[in-house]
Amino acid sequence: MVSTTPYGAWRSPIHAELAASHDSRPEFVGAVGDEVWWVAPRPLEDGRMTLVRRRADGVEESALAAPWNVRSRLFEYGGMPWAAVPRESGGPLVVFAHFADQRLYAWEPDDPAGAPPRPLTPVSAVGGGLRWADPVLPPGRGEVWCVLEEFTGEGPTDLRRVLAAVPLDGSAADDRDAVRELTDDRHRFLTGPRLSPDGRRAAWIAWDHPRMSWEGTELKVAEVGEDGPFAGIRTVLGGPDEAVAQVEWAADGSLLAVTDRTGWWNLHRVDVATGACVDLCRREEEFGGALWRPGTRWFAPLDNGLVAVVHGRGAMVLGILDPETGELVDAAGPWTEWNATVSASGSRVVGVAASPRTAYEVVELDTGTGRARVVGARHVDPVDPAYYPEPLIRTFTGPDGREIHAHVYPPHSPDHLAPADELPPFVVWAHGGPTGRSPQVLDLEIAYFTSRGIGVAQVNYGGSTGYGRAYRDRLRGRWGIVDVEDCAAVAEALADEGTADRARLAIRGGSAGGWTTAASLVATDLYACGTIAYPVLDLMGWLDGGTHDLESHYLEYLVGPFAEVPDRYRDRSPLTRADRIAVPFLLLQGLEDPVCPPRQSEGLVEAVAGRGVPHAYLTFEGEGHGFRRADSVVRSLEAELSLYAQTFGIDVPGVPALELAK
Structure with missing residues (x-):
């Protein structure tokens, strides 16, 4: 029987333990002969990663027992x-x-x-x-x-x-x-080598500070001898303003690479001798993305000359490309989002895919028959799918008329309706990266809130990948401005159109999303509260050895060279403007975080202490940058829900009350 209950107070079978136990995604999939192997998280086993093996007979097994952590x-x-x-x-x-x-x-x-x-x-x-x-x-x-x-x-x-x-x-x-x-150390960052079919050449990607991989990289090629280092190393593609994201050799010995020289990451064939390249399927779509982790694969050549590609504008889908004709045929099936982990063996392609109704699964495509099927990590509904949210793909208008892409998840439950005169609370989710992107897939952490009557809006603010280089370059020098403005524009629009309650808007995010959340709380009075997780808060602290090597010069892109714009580093840091925070917030921090160390969060707690701003600071032993253990996810989700309940005046049954200090 459907009951009329205020938003946020709906009872839901999607509890925090359920969301935490299903907080897993297969990754780094590979074909090993007739078998398929992949890495899978085990949140209930202290968050370790295991290797999963699917034998040729279809038997799936966790190949490495604890304590092995791949x-x-x-x-x-x-x-x-x-x-x-x-x-x-x-x-x-x-x-x-x-x-x-x-x-x-x-x-x-x-x-x-x-x-x-x-x-x-x-x-x-x-x-x-x-x-x-x-x-x-x-x-x-x-x-x-x-x-x-x-x-x-x-x-x-x-x-x-x-x-x-x-x-x-x-x-x-x-x-x-x-x-x-095999090489010297003249380049700061490298991907693993790819060996040509004849074994005579190797190719890889390299780049250097202060650039990140999506700003500019170089495609290197070298001769391989019997022993000793590679010989004749040379750059055949890329540069300071061209980002090569992946390289592979085709079966015929030709070199394939994804590069954004057209303004979009497209797949090219590269002439090793001259560096000349041909765009194999020129589209205003992405066939690649931000190379945060070497071994990420958006494409895989097949033995017959075709190429499996993950591509799209926003959502990424799997297709088979004929590089001779440019014809691209997408795989059939219910999956609307494919991850950048594809592998090919013979006529088979394996990858990881999901949809708004299914979590990530390992999927195999037979290119001979066109049939795609789940072969591992098969999604099983842990609750009635009627409790899943119904997402909406939205495009909003921001300052200067710019487009802002977002996914909106209104509150949804088969058991509850809200009073006719009530508008729902909404939480804006700011993703990390900031060159990340929020995919439109089933996420039980989102369902944890929407099934209780709290809406979620995932904002792919300017700087996000998936929409071309110009879209992600909007953030160049404007981190803390464009991301804040875009999130606020979506929240304002939802309130203006009557989708959300203007008095009950919140914002949350982790890592770079934690920065955007904190920067939003000091720059606007739009939000009633916020949840800040493992954040960047002090730009000056990052300059002074306050983060790891990969991102130690990232601020030159996001903010500008310190020598030229020193005031920006002070003026944009949420820590230096902490006196402007006037609403409750929750701060979550892993104590083993090498990317955003605890001292960033500790500085914010010290800055607001005794100022009368309700807040809570929760730390997590053994957690790094992002939470992997089920008990950490449970604790953080319940604390976040309690923050919203207290701020919005909602009676939430069965959730421990978060103690807020002042």
Whole structure:
């Protein structure tokens, strides 16, 4: 029976424990012969990442038991942490990075004796040690090639990166000198090498401070000898204002790369000798994205010359491209969002996809028949789908008439209606990155709120990827302005049209979204409260060794060179304007966060102490940048709901009250 109940007080079967236990997404999928392997989170097992194996007979199993944790710390955000090759006998050979010590391990899962993984690389006591990612296993060489990140001191930027070859016989397990370096360390950032079909050439992507990978990168090609470093290294594509996001060799030996030289990440064929390139499917769509983690794959060449591509404007879907004709045919099926992790084997393509009604699943496409099917991590509804929200794709108008893309999730429940004269509270969600994008997929954390009568609006503010280079460059020099304005424009529009209650608007975000949330609270009186998670709050602190190496110069793009615009760093930092915060807020922080260290959050707590602003500061032992453990997600979700209940005057049953200090 449907009851009339105020917004926010609706009872829901989607409790915090349920949302936390389903807070998982398969990633880094790969075809290993007739098998499919991928990395899967285990939030109920202290947030570790495991390898999942789907055998040729369809049996799916967690291949590595606890405490193995398949996750690299390269760039602090990680990268492809494993590689595997099928063998004629003995089953596959697997190499992976273990999070606890960051060593590479070799493992034979079908070993009759059940031998555990054996280490391939040594432990270093210097700084963050040795870290490895984006591995490949070149045929017949007895080595694994990958990116090596090696700390040379105790500081977060005291390090070097090279491409390196590690022997598979274990001879480097206690001997750093046994690791063969394939390149020098002249470039600050690298992706793993891609080997040509004939084994004679390698290709990879490199870039340097102060650029981030979506600003400008270089596509490198070199000759591969029997031993020793790569020879004849040269740049064949890219530069300071052109971002190459991925490179692969096709079966015929041609070089394929995604580059944004047209203003959109399109797929090109590159002439290795001259650097000339041909756009294989010129569209105002993205065939790539922001390269945060090496090993991210938006396309995969097939043996027959076709190319599997993830592409779109906003939402990304899987298609098969004929590079000779430019014809692009999208895969059939209910999935509306495909992740940048595709792999091809023979005529099969495997990837990870989701929709507004399903969470992320491992999907296989048979390009011969056109049939797509779920082969792993199959979505199972944990509750009646009637409790899922019904998202709306919206485009709003911001300052200067600019477009702002957003997904709006109105409150929804089969059990409740609100009083006819009441408008719902709404929470604006600001994604991280800030070069990220909020996909339109089933998210039980969103459903946790919408099924209780609280709306959610995900804003893909200027700076987001998925809408071309000009859209993401809106944030250049204007971080803390464009993102704040765009979120406010969406909130204002929802209130003006009667979709949301203007008096009950909130904003929340983590990482860069935490910055946008905090900056919004100090710049506008639009929001009644906010939830700030593992945020950037003090730009000056970032300049002074306050973050990791990858983003240590990012502010030159987002804010401007400090030497030229020093006042911006002070004036835009929420920490220096904390006296302008006049509404309740919740601050969430992982104590092991190397990207946004706790001292940023601690500074905000000190700045508002005793000022009469209701607030709560919750910290999480063992959590880094983003929460992986189920108990952390539960605690943070319930605290966030309690903040909204207290601020909006809602009686929420069954949720622990958040204690707010003043």
